[in-house]
Amino acid sequence: MTDNDSGVLVVVEVADGQPVDLGKEMLGLARQLTENLGGTVTAVAFGAGLENIGEILIAYGADQVLINDNALFADFHAEAWLPDLSKIISEVAPIVVLIGHSEPGTDLAPRLAFRLDVDVATGCESIEIINGRPHMTRSCFGGLAREVVTFSKTPALATIRSKTQQALEPMIERVGEIEQVSSILDGSSLRTRVVSRETEKADGAKMESAKIVIGGGLGLGGPEGFKTLNEIAELVDGAVGASRAACDLDWCPRSYQIGLSGRTVAPELYIAVGISGASHHMAGCGNSKTIVSVNTDPKAEIFKSSRFGIVGNSQEIMPALAEEIRKLKA
Amino acid sequence: MKIVVCVKQIQNPEIPSAQFRIDEEAKVLIPVSGLSPVLSPFDEQAVEAALRIRDRAGEDTDVEITIVTIASKGVRAPIKAALALGADNAVLLSDSMFDGSGGYVTARNLAEAIRTIGDVDLILTGRQAADGDAGVVGLGIAEILDIPAITFARDVQINDGVVTVQRVLQDGIETVEADLPALVTISNELGKVRHASMRETMRAAKKPVNEWTPEDIGLDEGQAGAAAMRYNRERLYVPVNDIECEFIIGDTPAELAATLAQHMRAAKLI
Numbered sequence: 001m002t003d004n005d006s007g008v009l010v011v012v013e014v015a016d017g018q019p020v021d022l023g024k025e026m027l028g029l030a031r032q033l034t035e036n037l038g039g040t041v042t043a044v045a046f047g048a049g050l051e052n053i054g055e056i057l058i059a060y061g062a063d064q065v066l067i068n069d070n071a072l073f074a075d076f077h078a079e080a081w082l083p084d085l086s087k088i089i090s091e092v093a094p095i096v097v098l099i100g101h102s103e104p105g106t107d108l109a110p111r112l113a114f115r116l117d118v119d120v121a122t123g124c125e126s127i128e129i130i131n132g133r134p135h136m137t138r139s140c141f142g143g144l145a146r147e148v149v150t151f152s153k154t155p156a157l158a159t160i161r162s163k164t165q166q167a168l169e170p171m172i173e174r175v176g177e178i179e180q181v182s183s184i185l186d187g188s189s190l191r192t193r194v195v196s197r198e199t200e201k202a203d204g205a206k207m208e209s210a211k212i213v214i215g216g217g218l219g220l221g222g223p224e225g226f227k228t229l230n231e232i233a234e235l236v237d238g239a240v241g242a243s244r245a246a247c248d249l250d251w252c253p254r255s256y257q258i259g260l261s262g263r264t265v266a267p268e269l270y271i272a273v274g275i276s277g278a279s280h281h282m283a284g285c286g287n288s289k290t291i292v293s294v295n296t297d298p299k300a301e302i303f304k305s306s307r308f309g310i311v312g313n314s315q316e317i318m319p320a321l322a323e324e325i326r327k328l329k330a
Numbered sequence: 331m332k333i334v335v336c337v338k339q340i341q342n343p344e345i346p347s348a349q350f351r352i353d354e355e356a357k358v359l360i361p362v363s364g365l366s367p368v369l370s371p372f373d374e375q376a377v378e379a380a381l382r383i384r385d386r387a388g389e390d391t392d393v394e395i396t397i398v399t400i401a402s403k404g405v406r407a408p409i410k411a412a413l414a415l416g417a418d419n420a421v422l423l424s425d426s427m428f429d430g431s432g433g434y435v436t437a438r439n440l441a442e443a444i445r446t447i448g449d450v451d452l453i454l455t456g457r458q459a460a461d462g463d464a465g466v467v468g469l470g471i472a473e474i475l476d477i478p479a480i481t482f483a484r485d486v487q488i489n490d491g492v493v494t495v496q497r498v499l500q501d502g503i504e505t506v507e508a509d510l511p512a513l514v515t516i517s518n519e520l521g522k523v524r525h526a527s528m529r530e531t532m533r534a535a536k537k538p539v540n541e542w543t544p545e546d547i548g549l550d551e552g553q554a555g556a557a558a559m560r561y562n563r564e565r566l567y568v569p570v571n572d573i574e575c576e577f578i579i580g581d582t583p584a585e586l587a588a589t590l591a592q593h594m595r596a597a598k599l600i
């Protein structure tokens with residue numbers, strides 16, 4: 001660590017011109033870290049057509065925003081982001097770099113670490129500064145354990161799991177600096193070429209912001225089970241997710257997967273239906289406020305993380321629940 | 331064509347959580363006794379991806395699949411398993427100097443082993459090892475070797491020196507290509523892996539497994555294993571879960587569902 005290193009840099013993903021929730025959550029964490037570390041919070045946003053993003057990021061806690069607005073960055077492409085991002089990080093020289101533990105973030109962060117010749121802790125749930133050094137707590141062993149790691153080189157890169165940090169209330173009167181940076185990327189140097197991209201307009205974003213998420217697993221017995229879950233989700237303005245096992249069998253779209261290698265949700269209420277409660281699944285929903293589970297097996301692991309449990313057959317309970325909610329709403 | 335598949339050997343990641351133990355003092359996993367290590371699941375799928383490439387290549391293209399692993403001495407079962415699936419040979423970095431060193435050192439050591447193998451066209455790794463769940467080593471190898479890397483593959487095809495990968499996005503699929511040599515990390519969406527046939531299992535016993543020391547791959551003492559480590563594990567623990575589950579009682583599904591719906595309304599969720 002040189003004496004000049006200071007502060008925290010946050011790489012904020014942008015979707016439809018807006019910072020994603022995880023970006024705001026990381027700014028909240030960054031503010032907390034600088035209270036202890038000193039220095040400033042720098043937010044970096046890459047994308048195309050980033051109009052008001054600077055003001056928004058300042059309202060959420062950034063002191064300085066670096067905007068790389070370039071048609072080349074309209075879609076995420078890890079290799080294309082690397083030259084600019086490593087240059088910016090070298091110049092800003094932060095002590096900690098926060099990157100979302102999202103699909104783009106997990107593609108980007110390890111590359112960046114090796115390019116900067118520093119280390120990265122992926123899937124972090126918290127960071128604490130002890131004696132001036134960042135201590136990263138990350139999930140490991142499929143979510144069964146946590147490890148706390150420190151690095152001997154600066155900056156420490158960390159990817160942060162969604163819903164583990166609290167975003168600040170936005171303050172429009174906060175002041176900060178906004179700077180447009182120009183890209184050094186030579187597009188012809190790219191060695192990976194994106195040929196096509198097909199995205200399902202999934203309810204993914206909805207899953208992450210919904211107050212109620214209903215997760216279905218193998219205990220649903222088949223794809224029909226998801227129909228009932230979707231019906232209930234519609235009634236309560238919630239979203240539907242799934243275990244990997246259910247996704248692997250194509251009972252539901254791939255994008256439903258919750259867990260270690262899927263999405264992270266933390267709704268007010270997570271209803272786990274026919275899900276055994278493997279740590280890999282809980283890694284994506286364990287931070288929910290309340291978990292309610294429906295399972296035929298009273299000894300199912302999932303009940304150990306549940307506030308309420310129903311021992312019963314999902315094929316009977318779920319249609320009945322849809323009916324009861326309809327009655328209550330009538 | 332030469333394909334290297336990097337595989338890690340780990341404790342079965344799907345054991346019941348009640349069996350899972352760690353030593354907080356030493357900050358390491360306590361292996362479940364009597365349980366032999368397995369190929370990390372994504373790595374097993376990386377082997378499968380390599381075999382599918384060979385299957386598609388047909389008779390007149392020579393595809394050599396080499397398994398590379400860093401593992402403690404004496405651990406052989408998972409390599410044998412990979413060879414039984416159809417890989418041709420294996421490189422085992424099992425000197426104690428390679429031990430326990432984190433993503434940075436692991437990537438450096440694997441990259442040097444791959445350089446030593448020479449003329450490798452395609453490197454496959456898992457998206458992440460299912461013990462550390464890090465997802466760092468594959469991309470690290472590519473950066474060190476300065477070759478293109480494509481992550482989270484569900485399908486990998488090779489045509490005329492170009493690798494074409496379908497990668498899994500949060501909300502869909504992306505097709506990405508790169509000229510060889512390249513590195514691809516494999517995700518579970520690749521799908522089912524084949525079973526070892528009797529014939530391959532018998533042949534596997536005769537396939538070469540080369541054991542290399544750091545010296546063999548041009549590394550000196552300070553560059554392998556713990557000596558080169560740049561991270562410190564300050565703590566390892568199992569988080570406590572103090573939730574008490576209240577079981578909802580009722581005689582019929584309708585009764586159970588009604589009680590749950592009432593709870594939801596009381597919590598202002600309906």
Ligand SMILES: Cc1cc2nc3c(=O)[nH]c(=O)nc-3n(C[C@H](O)[C@H](O)[C@H](O)COP(=O)(O)OP(=O)(O)OC[C@H]3O[C@@H](n4cnc5c(N)ncnc54)[C@H](O)[C@@H]3O)c2cc1C
Pocket residue numbers: 142216217218219220221242243244245246257258259260261262273274275276277278279280281284294295296297300312313314315343344371460
């Ligand atoms: C490296 C790795 C990563 C992984 N990543 C993920 C991940 O991201 N997300 C994920 O979900 N999994 C993941 N997994 C898989 C995970 O370990 C489990 O295998 C998976 O979550 C199990 O899915 P399930 O609960 O639907 O199925 P099962 O474990 O088969 O459980 C089905 C449950 O349904 C109950 N049941 C059966 N019939 C009924 C009925 N009629 N009514 C009600 N209940 C019934 C059973 O009692 C059982 O508890 C991963 C695994 C590994 C090794």
Ligand SMILES: Nc1ncnc2c1ncn2[C@@H]1O[C@H](COP(=O)(O)O)[C@@H](O)[C@H]1O
Pocket residue numbers: 336337338339370372373376398399400401433436440454455456457458459460462463464465466467468
């Ligand atoms: N000790 C090892 N030996 C061989 N390959 C490894 C080892 N550790 C990691 N890898 C490879 O790198 C991938 C990612 O590992 P990790 O970064 O540890 O999550 C794994 O899926 C393996 O393909």
